[in-house]
Amino acid sequence: MQKYFLGLKSNLPSMSPIDKSWPARPYSFLEGVHAELRRIFHLWRCKKYRSQFTEEKKAVYEEKLEASELFKDKKALYPSSVSQTFKGDYLEMVKNPKYQKLSSAIDEKILLADVVNKINRANGKVGCTFFFNSDYFVLKKFSNLIIMGKLFCELTNELFHQGSSSAVKGDFLLSSDHLIEIVTKLHRISSLAADREKLNVDISDEFLVQFKQDKVCVKFIQGSPKNGNSVSCKRKNNRLLEVSVPTSP
Known part of the structure; x- marks a missing residue:
């Protein structure tokens, strides 16, 4: 012995x-x-x-664990996102003079600030808009005014759909390089808040959106090598929006 x-x-x-x-x-x-x-x-x-973890590092790993529970074995490109650190404030709102006025108007800590692309409902072309998420300010605005549910494509980390409460313009279709982080933070906050409905996340390669009075099918296809590594959207007709995604991560 x-x-x-x-x-x-x-x-x-x-x-x-x-x-x-x-x-x-x-x-x-x-x-x-x-x-x-x-x-x-x-x-x-x-x-x-x-025991070596700081509170900040614990929060990072907790978010990564939640991302794993949401996306592991469900999205083809999820493994490539694991090593990417969740930065949160990609705009550096506190430091960047361009956003300091907006930053000062938000009392709570900014959990995520990023630029996302808005897909034009009429032709599928990509425009640019801002996405801000704080513990209260924007999250409350999103939960009350914009987000009714989410759908994500299994093939790409970049595109997601937000249902809108506005019947005039219809749903929003947004593209982001940090989709997994955005959704993880939103899902985590909705799960921890007792007064908010938990965010449901669905993953699909084909789903319906409401564009004004039209029901449009968003369909994801594998792009050809000549399209490079970017996602492209094209409105095919009144009922179909085709999204071409890279053939490899």
Whole structure:
């Protein structure tokens, strides 16, 4: 037993929680003990790893976990987004003089500020608009005035649909390079707020939107290599909006 424990001590794997290695069992009668020590060691190093986290880092990993629960094995390009850090304020509103006036008008902390492209309902061309999300200011505005539900394409990280309460103009179709982060933050906030309805997220390669009086089908197809790595939208007729997505991440 002394030889077993000293040998195990000298051959322990690294302190990384994702290290799956474990020394081979030297004696068959210690099979149960060997497995239990592996479990205990792993739990201990996970605890040591978590103890190093600041509150800010904990929040980052919690958001990444929520993103995994929403998109893992559902979106083809999700794996490529895992290593991308959720930055939140991509416009640097506090530092950037261009947005300081708007930033000062928001009392709460800005959780996300980004530029998104708005798809023109008439022809499918891409325009530009701003997307701001704070703990209260914009989230309340979005939940009350714009967002009724969301649909996302399985093939691309870039396009999402927001239902609108406005029957005159119809739904919004927005394109963003940080779609997974935007949706994760919105979903997380709606889940934590007791006075708000939880945001439902659906993923599909084909769905209906309301453009003024018309019901239009948004259909995603694989683009050709000549289209490059960008997403392109084209209104085919009154009933179809075709979105061409890159053939590879």
